[in-house]
Amino acid sequence: MDRFLEWSLEHTVPPLYRFVAITVAVILVGIVRTLFVTSLLPWLFFIPLIVFVALVFGRGAGLYASVASTIVAAFTISSRAEPLWLSGPQWAGSLLFLVVTLGLAWLSAELRSAFARYRNLVAQHARTNDELKTAEGQQLLLNEELSHRLKNVLAVVQSVVSQTLRQANDLPSANTALSARLVALGNATTVLTANSWASADITAMITQVLSPHAEIGSRIKVSGPPLTLNSRGALAFALALHELATNAAKYGALSNETGHVELTWNIDRQAGEPRLRLLWEEIGGPPVTSPTRRGFGSTMIERSLKSYFRGEAKLEYRPEGLRFEVDCELEAAGMVEG
Amino acid sequence: MGQSKPINTHNILLVEDEAIIRFELADFFSDAGYEVFEAGDADEAIAILERETSIRVVLTDIQLPGSMDGLKLAHYVRDRYPPTVLLVTSGAAHIASEALPLNTRFITKPFDPARLLQQIDQMTR
Secondary structure, X not given: OXXXXXXXXXXXXXXXXXXXXXXXXXXXXXXXXXXXXXXXXXXXXXXXXXXXXXXXXXXXXXXXXXXXXXXXXXXXXXXXXXXXXXXXXXXXXXXXXXXHHHHHHHHHHHHHHHHHHHHHHHHHHHHHHHHHHHHHHHHHHHHHHHHHHHHHHHHHHHHHHXXXXXXXXXXXXXXXXXXXXXXXXXXXXXXXXXXXXXXEEHHXXXXXHHOOOOOEOOOEEEEOOOEEEEHHHHHHHHHHHHHHHHHHHHOOXXXXXOOEEEEEEEEEOOOOOOEEEEEEEEEOOOOOOOOOOOOHHHHHHHHHHHHHHOXXXXXXXXXXXXXXXXXXXXOXXXXXXX | OOOOOOOEEEEEEEEOXXXXXXHHHHHHHHHOOOEEEEEOOHHHHHHHHHHOOOEEEEEEEOOOOOOOXXXXXXXXXXXXXXXXEEEEEEOOOOOOHHHOOXXXXXXXXXXXXXXXXXXXXXXXX
């Protein structure tokens, strides 16, 4: 019966076919009852069919089968000798049969609806379970990925700390430099997290990292086309910008009232593969002298960006102002236009 | 392959795409008396290994850009240069031991460089 129910819930039989099939079945039952089974009350033989029809085809079909069965059953026992075709008890029995089978058809149809609801609930439960399992799997992957990235960031922080301590003259200056570098890393992380740690918009990164140093737009003029950095390069770029801005604020164009920095970039397509040309130019600051030794800052700015961007990175201590230039292939540097 | 040099237990190749980490490791090993070679990906590492035949220790990150990740590089090094002391590092908490080449140490990031140095000393003895 379950299979019939399953089948009927999954398939739709057109109403005409359904009612023709029920009519034929009722007539066949009537014939069988008349020809072969004379020992039972005429109506009892129809009850299984009515229940089956109501279960498989629903309420309307069940009620129709009840009425049709009552008519056919009455027909099989009718007699022309009776003035109203049936005797009084036969009329009473037929009416009772009709009432009982209508109730049975109704109940069977309700049972069918309950089965359909149960089936839906089971399917929904299975779907929910599947979704839950999928979500748990994704959560696990996400946690692993988060842990992986966190440990990589910790390794970067560990290196920044070690380099800072290694190159510091004293502990207070190491403390100051380290705090500022960690803030810069934190700012870069804010931009990266906004894009699921996959990439970072160059302008957003510049704004986030340089805003604490000077007003963007007046003391630091920024212009260039939309560009997206990959996560590894973005972190190094942020640290390099921080070092450039710190140096400018201490000794360069941001150390007086009149100097400013121009940070510009463009995409050059003339030599085959598109290339990024980025320029940090300090203007109007005090005369610049080359440092006597290379510290974390210049290493970060030059060597590190050269490595991350797989191109050229050149730091020039020109007397009129520090100049830093990056030239790299967009694709090799993991950058995307837009 | 380049001109053959005697293998020096104090020659190390660092393969790490995070330049910030690589520079610090390079400084650390230099201070510890190692001659350090640096590569940002597997292709660079292979080129250095072919040129510098005296390298005895290779420390590689698993996640590397380019044609080959750190695990593939480790297998390549083990096959091509069997006596090399191999250390593989990653931010992942663990890695299936069967994924690593024989006699390879896995180290989770971040790691203590001094302890790493001890492990390398033990492995090169």
